[in-house]
Amino acid sequence: MVYPSSLQLLIESLKKLPGIGEKTAERLAFSVFDLDDKAIEQFSKSLIAVKNNIRNCKICNHITEDEICYICSNKKRDNKILCLVENPKNVILFEKIGSYNGLYYVLGGLISPLDGIGPDEINLNGFLQRIEKENFREIIFALKPTIEGETTVLYISKIISKKDVLISKIAHGIPIGTDMEYIDAMTLEMALSDRKKIS
Amino acid sequence: MVYPSSLQLLIESLKKLPGIGEKTAERLAFSVFDLDDKAIEQFSKSLIAVKNNIRNCKICNHITEDEICYICSNKKRDNKILCLVENPKNVILFEKIGSYNGLYYVLGGLISPLDGIGPDEINLNGFLQRIEKENFREIIFALKPTIEGETTVLYISKIISKKDVLISKIAHGIPIGTDMEYIDAMTLEMALSDRKKIS
Structure with missing residues (x-):
């Protein structure tokens, strides 16, 4: 257990992104210490929000947070x-x-x-x-x-x-x-x- | 407003990390759609956990989730x-x-x-x-x-x-x-x- 567990989990999560290897994930994870509380909270919330709020426009399939995207409407x-x-x-x-x-x-x-x-x-x-x-x-x-x-x-x-x-x-x-x-x-x-x- | 707002917020958050520019942030943000719900939840939680749970060891200043790090103890x-x-x-x-x-x-x-x-x-x-x-x-x-x-x-x-x-x-x-x-x-x-x- 080289890393504290929460840091290890963050590194594992970052490694799931495309083009992010072990070293880059470690570097990015450590950089989170330099962010202020508000920035981290926004980062954390936006991840969930992107998955929960974004759907496909019923008319054109583009991504949107509403039924119909801003282009179609x-x-x-x-x-x-x-x-x-x-x-x-x-x-x-x-x-x-x-x-x-x-x-x-x-x-x-x-x-x-x-x-x-x-x-x-x-x-x-x-x-x-x-x-x-x-x-x-x-x-x-x-x-x-x-x-x-x-x-x-x-x-x-x-x-x-x-x-x-x-x-x-x-x-x-x-x-x-x-x-x-x-x-x-x-x-x-x-x-x-x-x-x-x-x- | 080219992006849905939650996606825009995620891109802004990713751009705060070192070495992540506009294009990379966009690519990474879109890749979040490919992660399953559990992976995103873990990613989101680990960001908060890293900031909240990790402190400096009272003896050696190394990062730890306890009073004393695993090396000192x-x-x-x-x-x-x-x-x-x-x-x-x-x-x-x-x-x-x-x-x-x-x-x-x-x-x-x-x-x-x-x-x-x-x-x-x-x-x-x-x-x-x-x-x-x-x-x-x-x-x-x-x-x-x-x-x-x-x-x-x-x-x-x-x-x-x-x-x-x-x-x-x-x-x-x-x-x-x-x-x-x-x-x-x-x-x-x-x-x-x-x-x-x-x-």
């Missing part, structure tokens, strides 16, 4: 344009650049037959229902340019190709094979404005 | 040898290599006139009281080999030089100028066994 957004993204992080990336004023739909995954992820394993039904009910002018695919992303674009665009809707995807300004969260805002903004029609 | 330790270290992390480094069986004293800092840290700003009194009361055979300095470390060794060894006690310091196997927590266990063990007498 914003009447000023252009409800004729829908941007399809893989996960809530991607919504946040677009919201940070601030130039997109349409709505989103979060698929929660990409079709990947090799990993056993078919169309039924992603949130496709909710999207297809929206396509039927709402009157979109344009659907923008903003999925990462990998095999899985392209497969998903092809699969979905085929299904909706008979609809009277413009289907586009963001431009390949994004380097192939990288995760979207590492792209800088400028590249992402260019990719958004250079989106090209695919049907 | 262990009757099997050699109570004739005292190792002076800068902080509790250093105690843990030595405990991890496991070959030292004596006691410790944590100074909680090093003398650094340039930073306005004199002998009164470190826990020197508790150490001097122990030197008077307890009958040590050897005092080992295990401070980092920087100007501040060497100054502290010189200052303290001068004060206790009249005592009938062997004064030593760990060998300079440790590269000059680096923090002790980055040293591998083997180097640290060699430095401990190669300690040399200075008076």
Whole structure:
């Protein structure tokens, strides 16, 4: 028992986070001593709050603390344009650049037959229902340019190709094979404005 | 308001930790969604517990959840040898290599006139009281080999030089100028066994 038990538990907890190894966990755990009581209480509470309060928007699946996220409930957004993204992080990336004023739909995954992820394993039904009910002018695919992303674009665009809707995807300004969260805002903004029609 | 407020608070909390910037904090905060309820509860509780339960040992200043740390209260330790270290992390480094069986004293800092840290700003009194009361055979300095470390060794060894006690310091196997927590266990063990007498 090299560490006091509470410190040991904190180190174990930190090690569960991605990219945090033994040494980093120890360093971070010790740094907690330097935080004031209020900061630690906020840290502690926010962990629980994130798990308890955050759910998926009933309309677009984005993360929210309410039934409907702040984007879907914003009447000023252009409800004729829908941007399809893989996960809530991607919504946040677009919201940070601030130039997109349409709505989103979060698929929660990409079709990947090799990993056993078919169309039924992603949130496709909710999207297809929206396509039927709402009157979109344009659907923008903003999925990462990998095999899985392209497969998903092809699969979905085929299904909706008979609809009277413009289907586009963001431009390949994004380097192939990288995760979207590492792209800088400028590249992402260019990719958004250079989106090209695919049907 | 790009993030739901609880997620924003968690990101702010993570950013207060050393070496965690905006992007890393966001990545770590999102990874909390992948933890199960029990893991998050333990993480949350351990943060509070670390702050509330951990105090300094009344004898050696090492971190502990009791009045006296497990090292000072262990009757099997050699109570004739005292190792002076800068902080509790250093105690843990030595405990991890496991070959030292004596006691410790944590100074909680090093003398650094340039930073306005004199002998009164470190826990020197508790150490001097122990030197008077307890009958040590050897005092080992295990401070980092920087100007501040060497100054502290010189200052303290001068004060206790009249005592009938062997004064030593760990060998300079440790590269000059680096923090002790980055040293591998083997180097640290060699430095401990190669300690040399200075008076």
